[in-house]
Amino acid sequence: xxxxxxxxxxxxxxxxxxxxxxxxxxxxxxxxxxxxxxxxxxxxxxxxxxxxxxxxxxxxxxxxxxxxxxxxxxxxxxxxxxxxxxxxxxxxxxxxxxxxxxxxxxxxxxxxxxxxxxxxxxxxxxxxxxxxxxxxxxxxxxxxxxxxxxxxxxxxxxxxxxxxxxxxxxxxxxxxxxxxxxxxxxxxxxxxxxxxxxxxxxxxxxxxxxxxxxxxxxxxxxxxxxxxxxxxxxxxxxxxxxxxxxxxxxxxxxxxxxxxxxxxxxxxxxxxxxxxxxxxxxxxxxxxxxxxxxxxxxxx
Amino acid sequence: xxxxxxxxxxxxxxxxxxxxxxxxxxxxxxxxxxxxxxxxxxxxxxxxxxxxxxxxxxxxxxxxxxxxxxxxxxxxxxxxxxxxxxxxxxxxxxxxxxxxxxxxxxxxxxxxxxxxxxxxxxxxxxxxxxxxxxxxxxxxxxxxxxxxxxxxxxxxxxxxxxxxxxxxxxxxxxxxxxxxxxxxxxxxxxxxxxxxxxxxxxxxxxxxxxxxxxxxxxxxxxxxxxxxxxxxxxxxxxxxxxxxxxxxxxxxxxxxxxxxxxxxxxxxxxxxxxxxxxxxxxxxxxxxxxxxxxxxxxxxxxxxxxxxxxxxxxxxxxxxxxxxxxxxxxxxxxxxxxxxxxxxxxxxxxxxxxxxxxxxxxxxxxxxxxxxx
Numbered sequence: 167x168x169x170x171x172x173x174x175x176x177x178x179x180x181x182x183x184x185x186x187x188x189x190x191x192x193x194x195x196x197x198x199x200x201x202x203x204x205x206x207x208x209x210x211x212x213x214x215x216x217x218x219x220x221x222x223x224x225x226x227x228x229x230x231x232x233x234x235x236x237x238x239x240x241x242x243x244x245x246x247x248x249x250x251x252x253x254x255x256x257x258x259x260x261x262x263x264x265x266x267x268x269x270x271x272x273x274x275x276x277x278x279x280x281x282x283x284x285x286x287x288x289x290x291x292x293x294x295x296x297x298x299x300x301x302x303x304x305x306x307x308x309x310x311x312x313x314x315x316x317x318x319x320x321x322x323x324x325x326x327x328x329x330x331x332x333x334x335x336x337x338x339x340x341x342x343x344x345x346x347x348x349x350x351x352x353x354x355x356x357x358x359x360x361x362x363x364x365x366x367x368x369x370x371x372x373x374x375x376x377x378x379x380x381x382x383x384x385x386x387x388x389x390x391x392x393x394x395x396x397x398x399x400x401x402x403x404x405x406x407x408x409x410x411x412x413x414x415x416x417x418x419x420x421x422x423x424x425x426x427x428x429x430x431x432x433x434x435x436x437x438x439x440x441x442x443x444x445x446x447x448x449x450x451x452x453x454x455x456x457x458x459x460x461x462x463x464x465x466x
Numbered sequence: 467x468x469x470x471x472x473x474x475x476x477x478x479x480x481x482x483x484x485x486x487x488x489x490x491x492x493x494x495x496x497x498x499x500x501x502x503x504x505x506x507x508x509x510x511x512x513x514x515x516x517x518x519x520x521x522x523x524x525x526x527x528x529x530x531x532x533x534x535x536x537x538x539x540x541x542x543x544x545x546x547x548x549x550x551x552x553x554x555x556x557x558x559x560x561x562x563x564x565x566x567x568x569x570x571x572x573x574x575x576x577x578x579x580x581x582x583x584x585x586x587x588x589x590x591x592x593x594x595x596x597x598x599x600x601x602x603x604x605x606x607x608x609x610x611x612x613x614x615x616x617x618x619x620x621x622x623x624x625x626x627x628x629x630x631x632x633x634x635x636x637x638x639x640x641x642x643x644x645x646x647x648x649x650x651x652x653x654x655x656x657x658x659x660x661x662x663x664x665x666x667x668x669x670x671x672x673x674x675x676x677x678x679x680x681x682x683x684x685x686x687x688x689x690x691x692x693x694x695x696x697x698x699x700x701x702x703x704x705x706x707x708x709x710x711x712x713x714x715x716x717x718x719x720x721x722x723x724x725x726x727x728x729x730x731x732x733x734x735x736x737x738x739x740x741x742x743x744x745x746x747x748x749x750x751x752x753x754x755x756x757x758x759x760x761x762x763x764x765x766x767x768x769x770x771x772x773x774x775x776x777x778x779x780x781x782x783x784x785x786x787x788x789x790x791x792x793x794x795x796x797x798x799x800x801x802x803x804x805x806x807x808x809x810x811x812x813x814x815x816x817x818x819x820x821x822x823x824x825x826x827x828x829x830x831x832x833x834x835x836x837x838x839x
């Protein structure tokens with residue numbers, strides 16, 4: 167569809183005065199200046215999470231599972247940075263070791279969502295109208311289940327466990343990616359250069375591989391970075407209600423679930439795991455948004 | 467949306483997509499969905515403009531019916547999906563349905579009769595819908611009660627929780643957006659940072675923090691329970707807070723856009739204060755996208771309720787579903803999933819219909835199609 171179809175009233179307002187342009191320029195400049203601080207912090211947090219996931223022994227010398235009942239429910243001290251839990255395990259150490267579970271679950275679930283969403287969105291975008299409607303409606307149906315409840319249904323039917331948790335999370339993430347990829351693909355398919363390539367006699371598979379795919383894909387890693395936070399948070403929520411890795415696994419949601427019962431006597435066990443979780447989600451969102459801003463600036 | 471379980475991402479794509487969804491109402495029986503051919507678009511726009519609103523109402527009705535047909539389709543498909551889930555589950559269907567009672571011969575016979583398992587799959591499918599159409603959601607083989615009765619027992623508590631959470635979210639969103647839109651850069655940056663942090667924090671953790679401070683430390687609210695406003699306050703806050711911050715982002719974007727419009731300048735020139743322009747004129751414009759987004763937060767509200775009911779020991783859909791999972795009580799899980807999907811479809815449909823009623827621009831021919839192009 168051409169830009170001509172856009173009613174005049176709906177076109178972006180042409181700036182009437184210079185004031186708005188100046189404000190815009192100021193905002194862009196401010197963005198350029200402001201971006202590094204937040205993004206660097208986010209990257210640092212992500213780096214820390216990655217370090218914790220791959221080399222936890224560099225950050226803590228303790229054992230995440232070793233219980234010491236004589237040292238149970240101790241407040242934070244020099245020996246135990248975040249205190250100890252009801253079994254006398256070092257909370258900080260458990261958080262460090264938990265990073266691996268949260269990150270792996272989040273990454274694989276996101277990978278499943280992205281891959282399936284990509285295939286569905288691309289198929290919908292390049293298919294004839296009836297197939298497009300079919301796929302789009304199927305995606306809509308999937309999206310109509312609240313993701314936690316969809317995950318509950320999947321886990322109930324398939325049984326609890328790490329693999330099914332990942333599958334359930336991955337499934338509930340599909341609609342978001344499928345919709346965006348479909349919209350992008352449609353835009354690309356209707357663009358001038360694809361029409362030109364078609365006029366030049368490119369075969370359909372080559373056209374898709376050489377032009378449609380690379381141009382429709384651009385936004386996906388950006389979205390996946392933002393979506394990673396959601397997947398990690400969702401994994402923690404499902405672990406929290408006991409559907410994730412079972413104790414004594416130091417997964418963040420599972421740590422929080424255990425600390426829920428000891429809030430009155432040992433509130434500190436509930437602070438740091440949640441803070442780590444929130445910080446990771448924020449970091450992936452900030453990084454994704456910064457990437458998105460850069461990506462959108464590159465677009466005409 | 468990317469917003470699967472939490473909702474940190476907010477791109478313009480997401481805000482626009484739900485609006486676009488309205489225009490591509492699925493198998494439009496009236497056939498007023500114009501084919502996406504480039505040539506007839508400007509012509510159509512022109513003819514629509516020259517022929518103003520005389521045909522508005524029939525179109526509105528047609529669109530309304532198309533939207534309802536789409537909702538009915540969604541519920542049918544969701545129900546089919548739950549049926550398929552049982553059929554596709556690993557192992558024998560009957561064992562899946564019976565869960566812990568798989569070795570009880572009496573119950574085996576009952577399940578075979580209830581679900582028509584001695585018939586072919588197609589008959590089972592028809593039987594399933596026959597029962598659904600009569601409001602029969604099956605029997606819990608663990609609780610030995612009809613699932614519909616179990617759901618009816620707990621749903622009011624979850625509905626109360628989600629409604630309070632939503633009310634908190636709306637108030638918070640309006641206050642935040644009005645206070646920080648078009649204002650100082652510092653205030654906005656601060657508010658955005660707080661919003662990002664709150665949106666990113668899992669509701670169950672916020673709930674735990676609230677519990678630790680207000681229930682255990684200060685003793686203002688009960689630690690667990692379902693009755694009374696005190697019992698609902700903290701969980702509603704835990705769920706409503708992040709959603710409010712999320713909606714505030716949408717609403718502020720809309721307010722900012724409204725304030726850039728000429729009418730805002732005119733209102734200012736008439737001597738209205740900025741706050742009054744926002745409240746009287748801006749909010750009305752900003753409300754439309756925010757309305758769509760708030761319809762889409764139903765899933766987050768229900769999901770948040772499921773988790774937060776665990777934190778606060780509240781009876782409700784979440785507790786029921788969780789017990790059912792631990793007992794492998796499949797009919798209950800399926801019904802809980804189906805019920806929440808139905809609520810989601812009902813709310814989003816109601817929001818879209820409200821749109822048609824509120825925004826006259828949508829009554830014209832394919833307005834959104836053109837806007838989308």
